[in-house]
Amino acid sequence: MHGNHNVFALAVKEQKMLIVTYSTGEYSLSLTRLCVPLKYSPSGAGDDSGCYYFWDSEADTGERVLVLPSSQIVYIQLSDETFDPAEYIIPDGD
Numbered sequence: 001m002h003g004n005h006n007v008f009a010l011a012v013k014e015q016k017m018l019i020v021t022y023s024t025g026e027y028s029l030s031l032t033r034l035c036v037p038l039k040y041s042p043s044g045a046g047d048d049s050g051c052y053y054f055w056d057s058e059a060d061t062g063e064r065v066l067v068l069p070s071s072q073i074v075y076i077q078l079s080d081e082t083f084d085p086a087e088y089i090i091p092d093g094d
Contacts, residue, residue: 001042001050004076008052011037017079020054022072030074033058035066036083055088 002008011018021032035054043049052073054066 001040002052002070002073002076004073005040005070007076007078008037008040011076011078015082015085017057017081017083018054019077019079020066020068021074021076022066022068023074025072033066034079034081036088038065038088 008018010016018035018037019032020035021030023030033054034057036057038053038055041051041053043051050070052068052070054068056064056066059066
């Protein structure tokens with residue numbers, strides 16, 4: 001679980017978007033994106049890791065769902081922008 005997990009949970013509850021800064025791993029770059037928090041999936045390994053799922057509202061091409069292990073997330077900050085959860089329903093696979 002990331003150190004700013006409480007901010008993620010608050011964003012889900014209050015339907016606020018998040019400013020997410022994360023490491024790409026490639027060339028040690030950091031990116032900051034405005035995202036909708038979708039869900040958190042704890043690790044099955046019994047450790048403190050897990051994955052966060054976001055909808056990248058700034059993606060212009062390709063996949064908009066951003067899946068980040070907690071180790072890649074540098075910082076999560078609450079935004080003033082709100083979202084409607086009904087617009088971001090992602091179906092589970094069959």
